[in-house]
Amino acid sequence: xxxxxxxxxxxxxxxxxxxxxxxxxxxxxxxxxxxxxxxxxxxxxxxxxxxxxxxxxxxxxxxxxxxxxxxxxxxxxxxxxxxxxxxxxxxxxxxxxxxxxxxxxxxxxxxxxxxxxxxxxxxxxxxxxxxxxxxxxxxxxxxxxxxxxxxxxxxxxxxxxxxxxxxxxxxxxxxxxx
Amino acid sequence: xxxxxxxxxxxxxxxxxxxxxxxxxxxxxxxxxxxxxxxxxxxxxxxxxxxxxxxxxxxxxxxxxxxxxxxxxxxxxxxxxxxxxxxxxxxxxxxxxxxxxxxxxxxxxxxxxxxxxxxxxxxxxxxxxxxxxxxxxxxxxxxxxxxxxxxxxxxxxxxxxxxxxxxxxxxxxxxxxxxxxxxxxxxxxxxxxxxxxxxxxxxxxxxxxxxxxxxxxxxxxxxxxxxxxxxxxxxxxxxxxxxxxxxxxxxxxxxxxxxxxxxxxxxxxxxxxxxxxxxxxxxxxxxxxxxxxxxxxxxxxxxxxxxxxxxxxxxxxxxxxxxxxxxxxxxxxxxxxxxxxxxxxxxxxxxxxxxxxxxxxxxxxxxxxxxxxxxxxxxxxxxxxxxxxxxxxxxxxxxxxxxxxxxxxxxxxxxxxxxxxxxxxxxxxxxxxxxxxxxxxxxxxx
Numbered sequence: 093x094x095x096x097x098x099x100x101x102x103x104x105x106x107x108x109x110x111x112x113x114x115x116x117x118x119x120x121x122x123x124x125x126x127x128x129x130x131x132x133x134x135x136x137x138x139x140x141x142x143x144x145x146x147x148x149x150x151x152x153x154x155x156x157x158x159x160x161x162x163x164x165x166x167x168x169x170x171x172x173x174x175x176x177x178x179x180x181x182x183x184x185x186x187x188x189x190x191x192x193x194x195x196x197x198x199x200x201x202x203x204x205x206x207x208x209x210x211x212x213x214x215x216x217x218x219x220x221x222x223x224x225x226x227x228x229x230x231x232x233x234x235x236x237x238x239x240x241x242x243x244x245x246x247x248x249x250x251x252x253x254x255x256x257x258x259x260x261x262x263x264x265x266x267x268x269x270x
Numbered sequence: 271x272x273x274x275x276x277x278x279x280x281x282x283x284x285x286x287x288x289x290x291x292x293x294x295x296x297x298x299x300x301x302x303x304x305x306x307x308x309x310x311x312x313x314x315x316x317x318x319x320x321x322x323x324x325x326x327x328x329x330x331x332x333x334x335x336x337x338x339x340x341x342x343x344x345x346x347x348x349x350x351x352x353x354x355x356x357x358x359x360x361x362x363x364x365x366x367x368x369x370x371x372x373x374x375x376x377x378x379x380x381x382x383x384x385x386x387x388x389x390x391x392x393x394x395x396x397x398x399x400x401x402x403x404x405x406x407x408x409x410x411x412x413x414x415x416x417x418x419x420x421x422x423x424x425x426x427x428x429x430x431x432x433x434x435x436x437x438x439x440x441x442x443x444x445x446x447x448x449x450x451x452x453x454x455x456x457x458x459x460x461x462x463x464x465x466x467x468x469x470x471x472x473x474x475x476x477x478x479x480x481x482x483x484x485x486x487x488x489x490x491x492x493x494x495x496x497x498x499x500x501x502x503x504x505x506x507x508x509x510x511x512x513x514x515x516x517x518x519x520x521x522x523x524x525x526x527x528x529x530x531x532x533x534x535x536x537x538x539x540x541x542x543x544x545x546x547x548x549x550x551x552x553x554x555x556x557x558x559x560x561x562x563x564x565x566x567x568x569x570x571x572x573x574x575x576x577x578x579x580x581x582x583x584x585x586x587x588x589x590x591x592x593x594x595x596x597x598x599x600x601x602x603x604x605x606x607x608x609x610x611x612x613x614x615x616x617x618x619x620x621x622x623x624x625x626x627x628x629x630x631x632x633x634x635x636x637x638x639x640x641x642x643x644x645x646x647x648x649x650x651x652x653x654x655x656x657x658x659x660x661x662x663x664x665x666x667x668x669x670x671x672x673x674x675x676x677x678x679x680x681x682x683x684x685x686x687x688x689x690x691x692x693x694x695x696x697x698x699x700x701x702x703x704x705x706x707x708x709x710x711x712x713x714x715x716x
Contacts, residue, residue, distance in 0.1 A: 137556060264577045
C-alpha cells in the first residue's frame with residue numbers, strides 16, 4: 093500500500109496523469125469513452141442487454157449456413173462434424189442418460205448462441221458476419237432444434253424471450269464454493 | 271517413455287529390505303534412507319557397496335566431451351538434445367478448425383515448477399500472436415472511469431509474484447470412462463501445470479478505476495479467435511487476481527497468453543483468460559458458452575453444477591506410472607504432485623495395497639497455497655503385483671475422493687471416451703496404478 097501511495101504522489105501528480113474521480117494510484121492508463129470502447133464492447137446479457145439492431149429468420153439463416161460452409165464443421169442441417177452437432181442431444185436424467193451437451197438439450201440461454209456465433213464463428217474468419225447474419229443463424233439453429241417456428245424472427249426483442257428447454261437445469265456451486 | 275524402458279533401475283537399493291514398513295506391500299520410512307538414517311550409516315560402515323546388477327565395474331574413461339571444447343553457449347538455452355522426448359502431446363498438431371490441447375509430461379519432470387515450453391495449453395483458435403505494442407487492455411462497465419492500458423503502462427505499476435497451479439476443468443476426464451484408459455499420466459492428468467507468475471494485482475487497477483457498488487461480477491475477455499469470455503465474481507477479482515505479465519521469470523509464453531493474461535489462483539483454468547484485452551464490470555454473469563455449456567458438471571440428478579470455480583484437491587503419482595516400469599524388486603521412490611484450489615496441501619497419503627493401508631508421504635518444502643506440492647514415499651517392492659494410489663488432503667479439510675464416490679455423485683459413465691475427449695468433469699478422484707510381477711505399470715480401477 094505504501095508503494096502505491098508513493099507512486100501516486102511521485103508519479104501520478106508529477107506526470108499529470110491523475111484522474112480526479114478515482115482513488116489513489118499512479119494512473120498510468122488513459123481514460124476511454126463509450127464510442128472508442130464500442131467495437132470491443134460486445135457482451136450480451138441473458139436479458140438481451142447488448143443485443144444490436146437487426147434481425148433474421150430461419151430461412152435466411154439456412155442461406156447463411158450454406159454460403160459460409162458451416163456444414164464443413166457442423167454437418168448438414170447441423171447434424172454433426174468436427175465442430176460438433178447443432179441439433180440432437182438425448183435426455184439428461186439418470187435413468188436413460190446421454191450427457192452429450194447440445195443446444196437443444198442443454199444450453200440454458202438463447203442469447204448465448206448469438207453471442208458465440210458473433211464473436212467466434214466462422215472459425216476461419218471470426219467477427220466478420222453482419223448482425224443480421226448472426227440473428228439469422230441463431231434463428232436457424234433454434235428452428236432446427238424445434239425451439240422456435242420456421243417463420244419466427246429473431247431480433248433484440250424476441251431472442252431474450254426464447255425459453256430454452258433446459259433453462260432450469262442448473263444449480264450454482266458459487267457462492268457456496270469460492 | 272516407452273513401455274519396458276527401465277529408467278528406475280538405478281534407484282534400486284537392496285539394503286531397503288530391512289527397513290521398517292509403514293504400510294502394506296513395502297512402503298517404508300524414507301528417513302531411514304536419507305540423511306543420518308540407520309540403513310545408510312550401516313552401509314557406510316560396511317564399505318562394501320553391492321552393484322544391483324552384480325556386474326563387475328569397468329575402468330573409468332574420459333568421454334569425448336572431456337577431451338575437446340564444447341559448443342558456443344546459445345543466447346537462449348534449450349534442453350539437452352538427449353531430452354527430445356520430454357515434450358507436450360498435441361491434440362491438434364495441424365490446427366484443424368477446433369480446439370487444441372497440449373499436455374504436460376508429468377512423468378518426465380520432477381519438482382513443482384513446469385517449464386514454460388511444457389506448460390499445458392488449451393486454445394480454441396490456436397496460439398494467438400499478439401503484437402505487444404499494439405495490444406490494449408481496457409477496464410470499463412460499472413466503474414467511475416473507464417480506462418485503457420498499454421503493456422508499457424502496466425509495467426509501471428507495483429507488481430507481485432506468486433507460484434500457482436493452473437488446471438483445465440477437463441483434466442483427468444479419462445478417469446470417468448467405464449474401463450481404465452491405458453495411457454500415460456501425461457494423457458490422463460496432463461492438463462495441469464504450475465508456474466511462478468508475476469504481474470499487477472487486478473485490485474490495484476480496479477481501485478484506480480473506482481468500482482461502482484452495483485458491480486458484483488466482471489466479464490474477462492481475450493484477444494484470441496473466439497474472443498474468449500468468462501464471468502468472474504468481483505470478490506475473487508479483489509482478492510488475489512492478477513494481470514500476469516511474466517511466467518517463471520520471463521514474459522508469458524505465447525501459448526499462455528502473451529503479453530498478458532488473467533490469473534485467478536485456484537480457479538478453473540478456462541477462467542484465467544489469456545491474451546486478456548477487456549474487463550467489464552457488471553451486475554450479473556453474462557452466461558457465456560464456457561460457463562453454460564462447457565465447464566458445467568452434469569450430476570446424477572440430471573441437474574448440472576454451474577460456476578464450479580475452485581479446482582478441488584487432487585494428487586497423482588508421476589513415478590512410477592504407466593510407461594515407467596521397474597526392472598526388478600528393490601528400493602524405489604514413489605513421487606507425485608498434489609494441489610488444491612482451496613489452499614495448501616496438508617497431507618498426502620500413499621497406498622501400495624489398493625487403499626487397504628496408507629502411510630503419509632513426505633511433502634517437499636515449500637508447501638504453497640494453490641500450488642503444486644511434490645510428495646515422496648520410500649518403497650521396497652518385493653516383486654509381487656501391487657496397486658499404488660495417492661490421496662491428498664488440503665488445509666480446508668477436503669479429502670481427495672475415490673472414483674466410486676465421484677461416479678455416485680455424477681451418475682454412471684456412458685461408454686469409454688477417447689483420451690482426447692473433453693468431457694469437462696472436474697474429476698479429482700484418486701488414480702490407481704497397477705504394478706504386475708514383471709514391474710510393468712498400468713492404469714487400473716481399484
